[in-house]
Amino acid sequence: MSDRTGRLAHAPADHPAVKPAKVGVLLANLGTPDNYDYWSMRRYLSEFLSDKRVIDIPDWKWQPLLQLIILTKRPFTSGANYKLIWNHDKGESPLMTITKDQTAAIAARLAAEYGDTVMVDFCMRYGNPSTASKVRAMVAAGCEKILFFPLYPHYAGATSATANDAFFAALAKEKRQPAARTVPEYFEHPLYIEALAQSVERAYAALPQRPDLLIASYHGMPKRYLMEGDPYHCQCQKTSRLLRERLGWDKGEIVTTFQSVFGREEWLRPYTVEHVAELARQGKKRIAVMAPAFSADCIETLEEINGEIRESFLHAGGEEFTYIPCLNDEAAHIDALTAVIGDNLQGWVQAGR
Known part of the structure; x- marks a missing residue:
């Protein structure tokens, strides 16, 4: 045991101080x-x-x-x-x-x-x-x-x-x-899914009209990594499913996509930036986008989603784009x-x- 100075009992005077564990x-x-x-x-x-x-x-x-x-x-x-x-x-x-x-x-x-x-x-x-x-x-x-x-x-x-x-x-x-x-x-912890669901419910409650679709945009990775055994893709898909079930929504109301593609190699699809444009061309005028894989807003959400991906949707004919912030320091x-x-x-x- 050590006293408040960090000196060990029965130790010599020159023994290094020991911090409380x-x-x-x-x-x-x-x-x-x-x-x-x-x-x-x-x-x-x-x-x-x-x-x-x-x-x-x-x-x-x-x-x-x-x-x-x-x-x-x-x-x-x-x-x-x-x-x-x-x-x-x-x-x-x-x-x-x-x-x-x-x-x-x-x-x-x-x-x-x-x-x-x-x-x-x-x-x-x-x-x-x-x-x-x-x-x-x-x-x-x-x-x-x-x-x-x-x-x-x-x-x-x-x-x-x-x-x-x-x-x-x-x-x-x-x-x-x-x-x-x-x-x-x-990714499947009930309180994490609950926090995601609450963030969606808050965002939707503040909108004058319900979006046609919710896009769950996850950070991408080369498709090769999935084939080599990385479980990320499957865990993302399960998060979207658990979130949809918690919200009580029908299949198809949440779409899973992947962003931040880098290089020439094929990455996990669909690519968010391309998919939102295709949705606009199909007549989906209002969408909301969230990023469940990020615990905090960063360059990939604040600039890429709320900038590049927003622009892609609006340029293709979309009318209302809502970004739902990351969970950040929300109480849930x-x-x-x-x-x-x-x-x-x-x-x-x-x-x-």
């Missing part, structure tokens, strides 16, 4: 550039697009293309898109702002449940704050156990798995490794995330302690 809960999101200038964007995109989980082309073929061609141009266009959505008041991207708000809300819930035995923080897979820096901070604060929570409802190699890779790599650098758990996908979403965390903390902590 804690359990860490480390939330992880995809990442964000530090700013939207060229060099900030280039650093961020280079780290992201060099990840083998994201682009699995051999380095000898991919890196020259990435470093000499893609990263000479793309930082300008991506930076311009980030500038459109940037939180200029706080000097950060919306993803950073929202992740901070989610972390604060979850920390408050867990403090009420477990007291000061649980430490809550967040990290980013790409950019700052890095996973390694936050693991180091938790170990230094006395966390002998860490629950690592990638904030992706669905499992995918390019999201959940690469976040876990970074976590395991960070643990490998620790002299005294904490016990570790990773939170699995939670925090309920769901806190419940998932509680499930995964079992045996490590007890309520009221």
